[in-house]
Amino acid sequence: MxxxxxxxxxxxxxxxxxxxxxxxxxxxxxxxxxxxxxxxxxxxxxxxxxxxxxxxxxxxxxxxxxxxxxxxxxxxxxxxxxxxxxxxxxxxxxxxxxxxxxxxxxxxxxxxxxxxxxxxxxxxxxxxxxxxxxxxxxxxxxxxxxxxIDSEHNAIFQCMPPHFSKGLNTIGVRRVVLTASGGPFRETPLGKFAEITPAQACVHPNWSMGQKISIDSATMMNKGLEFIEACWLFDARPDQVDVVIHPQSIVHSMVDYVDGSVLAQLGNPDMRTPIAHGLAWPERIASGVTPLSLSTIACLDFYEPDMRRYHCLKLAMEAARAGGTAPAALNAANEQAVAAFLCHQLRFDHISRVVDEVLQALESQAAASVEHVLDADRQARCLAKQCIIKLKNDSMS
CATH class of the missing domain: 3.40.50.720 (NAD(P)-binding Rossmann-like Domain)
Structure with missing residues (x-):
């Protein structure tokens, strides 16, 4: 037991x-x-x-x-x-x-x-x-x-060889592909983003999640954080990780091998699947998830993300390439911005703006210790709060 x-x-x-x-x-x-x-x-x-x-x-x-x-x-x-x-x-x-x-x-x-x-x-x-x-x-x-346990990384893990060794090239993997639903605003005109409310942003089309991760899914920061996480989990360079919009959330992610094979993990959008996989690994146990019916789904769509719509995803990819303390600053600024949005202190379209301004203001340093990382976190939160206050004052003037 x-x-x-x-x-x-x-x-x-x-x-x-x-x-x-x-x-x-x-x-x-x-x-x-x-x-x-x-x-x-x-x-x-x-x-x-x-x-x-x-x-x-x-x-x-x-x-x-x-x-x-x-x-x-x-x-x-x-x-x-x-x-x-x-x-x-x-x-x-x-x-x-x-x-x-x-x-x-x-x-x-x-x-x-x-x-x-x-x-x-x-x-x-x-x-x-x-x-x-x-x-x-x-x-x-x-x-x-x-x-x-994230559904995307769990899917990649399931599609990898059973004895994964360091470096994707050593196991014949060309790239890993993270799928993303695109959130609730994938078809909303960009001009309407300033009017989006927390209640609207918390309603995800496929997944049942908490408030913070729901907002991150709406901005696609969630996928940006997963992009960074995938680099570390699978010893991948940023250029070996792709993101594709998949509105149905049935294909949870894919692994593209050098021989042309692409392995994908499919399932209904229910977090009990990756949770059960992790709990029982390397065995399998029942999770309570409804079996997938592809004939009912009928259609699976995929397309490239629009970085104008998903600026947070673009910022996260840039932070991954910068390395050091940049991802920690990105995360801290985003947490502050999302909290302000949920409290009606910040517009939805200003979440990415806060993160962008913090990253521009803070030079990335080597993440040599947890203390260095936490210091970058504190600095980013302080700058984010200042930015949020400025944006709020500007909107009231």
């Missing part, structure tokens, strides 16, 4: 992970759960899965949860703060860590899990975006098993 730690259990990936786990009670045991501030949902998860430890990022939520757990007579120990989140991620009793905390907040616990040599199911793309070389070096040094 695998002992699990789920970082981000109340988010979309966390909830889907628990759904798969519940289908295999004799195979997995939830040892620890981690979340931000949703103590109401966490209480329900504790009641169902009976973990040993629960850590909340928010102290107030943790204290409410502790009282509720005591009132129900449940045995889970309730803790809070980054120190305890890191502790449960590297706990010697844990076999597998689902890393699904959104954004930069997931960096330290996920890094702790790989340094402890865990089997890490990586659903937090920002970790590799921020500290790619450092993270991969730590994973290799500790002998950690790193399995991608």
């Amino acid at each position: 695998q002992e699990l730690c789920i970082l981000g259990s109340t988010g979309s990936i966390g909830k889907n992970t628990l759904d798969v786990v519940a289908r295999h009670p004799g195979r997995y045991r939830v040892r620890s759960l981690v979340a931000g501030k949703n103590d109401a949902l966490m209480l329900a998860q504790i009641s169902q899965f009976n973990p040993d430890q629960v850590v909340m990022a928010d102290e107030t939520a943790a204290k409410r949860l502790r009282l509720a757990v005591q009132a129900k007579g449940l045995r889970a120990e309730i803790l809070w703060g980054t120190e305890h989140i890191v502790a449960v991620a590297e706990d010697p009793a844990v076999d597998t860590v689902m890393a699904a905390v959104v954004g930069a907040a997931g960096l330290l616990p996920t890094l702790a899990a790989v340094k402890a040599g865990k089997k890490v199911l990586l659903a937090n793309k920002e970790v590799l975006v921020m500290t790619g070389e450092l993270f991969m070096s730590a994973a290799n040094a500790a002998g950690a098993t790193l399995l991608p």
Whole structure:
């Protein structure tokens, strides 16, 4: 029986992970759960899965949860703060860590899990975006098993040879191809982008996701972050990674081999498929996903992304080529811009503008340590906040 730690259990990936786990009670045991501030949902998860430890990022939520757990007579120990989140991620009793905390907040616990040599199911793309070389070096040094959970990277992983070695050229791969739905605004006139509301941007045509990743999918920053992540996961140069728009989200990604073969992984757009693959790898288990019917789908479309429409994707590709701390700055600026947009403090079409201005203002440095990366993150957030205030004032004048 695998002992699990789920970082981000109340988010979309966390909830889907628990759904798969519940289908295999004799195979997995939830040892620890981690979340931000949703103590109401966490209480329900504790009641169902009976973990040993629960850590909340928010102290107030943790204290409410502790009282509720005591009132129900449940045995889970309730803790809070980054120190305890890191502790449960590297706990010697844990076999597998689902890393699904959104954004930069997931960096330290996920890094702790790989340094402890865990089997890490990586659903937090920002970790590799921020500290790619450092993270991969730590994973290799500790002998950690790193399995991608993003549907695109999981698809590529499934289409790779079973014993992947360093460098795509060594295994006869010409390139990897990330597919993208294009988001909810792929046919919206560019002149209408200034009018897009958070409610509209959070409605993805194919996937059910949290707010932040839904906005990133609408701007295609999500695909840009995945572009950077793919370079690190598969030891690929930026020129060996392509992006293609595929509105149906049935082909999750492809691997193009030098002999002309193109292998693709297909499935209904449901995150339980890559989650189940990661949990059971190298075996297969039932996920609860509806079987794919190609005759019902009938048509699969593919076309090149328009970089005028998806400026965030273009910026992410440029950050990948720049390397160093540029991807960390890109991610930090985007997180600030998306948060401002969700709070109606920034226009949708200004998200990419904030990121662009931050990248132009910050010169990329060597990402020699986590401290260097976090410093770039802090600088980028500060500049992004200043840019957001300026844009807001300009729009009001």
